[in-house]
Amino acid sequence: MINNQQELLVVASGLSRYYSDHCAVDNLEVQLRKGEVLGLLGPNGAGKSTTMQMLTGNLAPTMGEILINGIDLLDEPRKAKQQIGYLPEQPPVYRDLTVGEYLHYCARLRNVPVKERKAAVDRATERCGLESVGKRLIGNLSKGFRQRVGIAQAILHNPAVVILDEPTVGLDPIQIREIRRLIRELGQEHGIILSTHILPEVQAVCDRVQILNRGKTVFNDTLEGVESLEQVFFDLIFREADANEAHAEEVAA
């Protein structure tokens, strides 16, 4: 356990992202250890999705450095991406393929060797509970199953880091419970970063939480000793809003 604590899977430092003049992410530090589930939390527009896109190599940071399992994502994107599984807000599934076809295609894209491909697809199918729908078209599946296909796609190549952007949005309570259990399970051998709006979800699955507001980290700690995450969250967000208001008033005066 002590050893695992030392192993840093994701080290992002000085991460900034500007959309022309608008600063979406400002000098952010993100660290993830092996066997850890990190929750990214924050109000809408706090920069969660932008951060995740940068960590998965879909968006180039304006400034900063990202190391995935010791590999520089910006210098060797292909090697680093091999270590990442990513589920964007919308699961990137082709509606006109069956679940099996789609996962086999993903396995080829992720350089899973021919011999191990079937085993990898079977394992991901089983873990995400997709055995019963393997031959059905993804377009005909419910939102919850599509989300699970998205997760299966992300863990297919057994990546060191799994990044999930709002994995439980639009699911029913039973599915949410199943997905959370799956995330906990995955968290034991992978490092997981997930973003969410739902505070109880963070308490249910995350070991550590990082709260973002306006592109900055306002809280980054384990959940031990935190009595009410909700309280912490509102305190941080509103304190900042109050501070900004006071500042604006000062300027106006």
Place this chain on the structure above:
Amino acid sequence: MNAIFAIGLTEFRRMFVSPLAWSILAVVQFILAWIFLLGLNEYLTQIQPQVAGMEDPPGISDLVVSALYLWAGIIMLVVMPLITMRQFAEERMNQTLALLTASPISNTQIVLGKYLGVLLFVLLMVALLSLMPLSLSFGTGLDWGKFAAAALGLVLLLASFAAAGLFLSSLTRQPVIAAVMTFGLLLFLVVLYISGSSQGTGSEVFVYLSHFGHFLSFLEGMFDSSDLVYYLLFIVGFLTLTIRKLDNDRLQG
């Protein structure tokens, strides 16, 4: 290389799980068959008796086969945008592009894979079309050189359509807009040819710039390496632009 084939074959397959590719193949084949039979009929009933006494009469390869490939080129001006519009625009619209961009493959592989998919469709189309003139070889002697030049010319012409369409598809997230822009560009190049070869104001430069000018010399049975180079430059140029566009997406967001 493996990833390019994986993407290309999957794209090709996905065209045929929707009715689009089937209906396009059926409609185009039907219309071209009609044109082919019309030309053949005219040749047998009117032209053949007239030219019977000539010393070196134009044969069926000159009159029927060339005309068929010319018509195919003209019809594909409208049809090709429908095939290429899906490639990137639809992926953007459905937000599935992240599957490819988050995988450990380069943008060059993504673009070449997509292009391979369209190219396979083009080859299938030309192969189906070529069955018509080939059926003549049961009853008469075909000019194989001319036939091969026309088929090669059509493949190159359609390959250039595909490259231009792929690029325009990468610029937008609306497939219809991609189709309209591609159609506009292809038609513009035809207009360039018409204005270049019009009497009085014609200019060789316009004829050279137009992809149709180079196609026509193939139809006359002339294989000129400068025509081949024109098409290769056209294709490589547009594919490079597409790759740059994807790179730029990552940088600009």
